[in-house]
Amino acid sequence: MDQPATNPAIDKVNRGLKRRYRAERRFRLCGATAVFAALCFLFILFFSIVSSGYKAFQKTFIQIDVFFDPAEFTNENLATANFPALIKASMSSRFPEVTARRDKKDLYYLISPGASFQLMKLIKNNPALIGQKERIWVSANDDVDMLLKGNIDRTRPESERRINDKQLAWLDTLAGEGKIKKTFNMAFFTLGDSREPEQAGIWGATCGSFYTLLITLSLSFPIGVAAAVYLEEFAPKNRWTDIIEVNINNLAAVPSIVYGLLGLAVFINFFGMPRSTPVVGGLVLTLMTLPIIIIASRASLKSVPPSIREAALGIGASKMQMVAHHVLPLALPGMLTGTIIGMAHALGETAPLLMVGMVAFIVDIPQGFTDPATVLPVQIYLWSDSPERAFMEKTSAAIMVLLVFLFLMNAVAIFLRKRFEIKW
């Protein structure tokens, strides 16, 4: 017997079903689009950084024949010799047809001003070279570097590029003779900052970051762990500890620039600490990372089951022994993970360090905690402000290096978590 589906409610449902499924699909698509969009942004970000910066790991060199004229080395102190003149002489002898003052200037422009330091070092290490002719590779000017990397368009009218037609011709001659080469850019990893893009490197900033983070780590880890242990294991439950707890949660969300204001007013103005140094930067970052470390450490302590504590107390350990011998070792991997994440945060932080004067232009590699220094992210900020095309490339390259550091730190944190995580 047929049962005719005449239930009006079912009909109503069935009529709406198509529309409802459509809405369902639409919503699902929306969600997928959102995830896709976020991942797209990530991809575009990385692509734009890498594509604009990967060329910075190569550097252009020009080969010149330098005659170390003994007439230049009459002074006892060899460093006072006129090294730029030697380079100019060698360029002039290579292109004897260039005679006009203006053209000569253009010709000498092709070689980086840093090349004379290279010669100075050469002579310092080996004074026997004086009076000889030597064939050496010196670094080219940043505009030459940009041209050879294809960042300066040869087809544009002469007035719109930084390399003129004559310089182009000379460079082509040199290139035809195999006297121009591109090699791995060692200078980028070993030098400090410079006004000349081809002489600028990130080693100074890396050292600054290292000293700053060392201060941060050595202060914030012990203090953060101690604070977490007190709050989690010893603190009586009263209003005082409630205030501390709310306070720490709020501190974790205070804008980082406010910590910079604190550092400026307290450490520099009140205590008279030296500006621009890793000490002050490290202290400011300590204050900033402390809440992060405390929160992570507390979570880690919380995950240690109470049975461990009770067992330790049961066999007669004092409370301090229970914490030091049993709870802390079990909670330590989690605390370390939190600390590393806090340190990664500190490594990428820029704004508070601007406030305490770590934006100075510093050429020397810092040798200690009280030398003026800058850090990697601030170096990135400084370079991104420079008008030269070559600095843009350097900025992206420095960002890549910074991201590699951050990636490594996070990888270590994840490894620690995976390796030592205990499922109770």
Place this chain on the structure above:
Amino acid sequence: MRTSYLLTTIVVLALGSYFLGRSKAFAVSKSCGGVKALHSLPSHYGMWTALWCAVPALLVFALWNAAESPIITSLVVAGLPPDISSLPPSKLGLIINDIKNIISGNITSGTPSPAILQAAEHYRALQAISVNAMTAVILSLMVAAGITIRNRISPALKARNKVEKLIQLFLFLSSAIAILITVGIVLSVLFESIRFFKAIPLTDFLFGLSWSPQTAMRSDQVGSSGAFGAVPVFAGTAMIAFIAMLVAVPIGLMSAIYLSEYAGNRFRTIAKPLLEILAGIPTVVYGFFAALTVAPFIRDTGGIFGLSVSSESALAAGLVMGIMIIPFVSSLSDDVIHAVPQTMRDGSLALGATKYETISNVVVPAALPGIVGGVLLAVSRAIGETMIVVMAAGLSANLTANPLKAVTTVTVQIVTLLVGDQEFDSPKTLAAFALGLLLFIFTLVLNIIALYVVRKYREQYE
């Protein structure tokens, strides 16, 4: 460098005294029937001795270093010829700087006079005396403390309780630092802000419509009036934060819903960490991305449609800031969506609702307080964010509602007012602290509300 030697000596001596105390404990235990007769473990006696050795020494060291420079300076100033020491304090400060520069071998301003050279010599001599005296005091203190405590060690001495009390004190002080930081922040911005509001009335600052903090160096200078009306700055901040929220909230919320309700396990384990990478990228990188890629892109796109877009438009900065905040919103919403009990979803599905209807009618309303709390936290983050706006937003304080124009924000103004040379008596520098105070108060209020809402909500389902 002598101080670092001294520090090493302190550590070595403290270690030595640990073993001294420990061996003494063993020695006294022999006469009364073995280690079990001691109140505490031998190592506790060692620790007690070491602590007595090291803590007072370190305290003296810290105090001495803090007090040394001012005392020596005042002694040197007292020894200066009367015509120099009677100079006004600002000039005297310059001379003292010169003296210190001579000592550290730096370049001085001009050739120093013989009187100053002599003072430098005096300074150096005093410094040498001070270092020697400090070394002597600290070492004798350590030896005295070590011997006294060692002689005190007896089986009845409650070394463990004493050591543990001290450690607990250290733990408590560490957690009190959090309070200290807050107090430090409030005091440091408050004092400078009060000085600022003495020069510029509070109402002018809060409701003034023109912001140009360049104060005139000379009275006849043109165009540097020094107007401190912060409304354009607030408006710019609000606009950029609003644009950021327009990007971050829909994308963050939708991806959280998709990942927790729809996505398969495999997709989730890949997509979630990738999203979290966005959260780990330093803000300076976002700033560079905004200035390098997004701003030119928006300007060119605007050019196609015949719109004039500033190269430092609020849109570019807001857009990139939104991207930065996406993972923040999504992970917070993910938490609250997970906290909604599964039984509520099951109930709705059992009544015949589709998944979409379940989410929009049951899950999201239940999670709404938590989501709102998360969004508030994200807003406070957007307002306090610095590097993106410093690199991608402008400096000129335009009061405009057009997102294609350049605007400025509170954090940009703080950075530009404070980076570089600064004198702490001009309202220009102090204005940065006033802005900082407002920023701190505003984000604090937002955070407190958000944390309260989130916590309240969490309790509801636990």
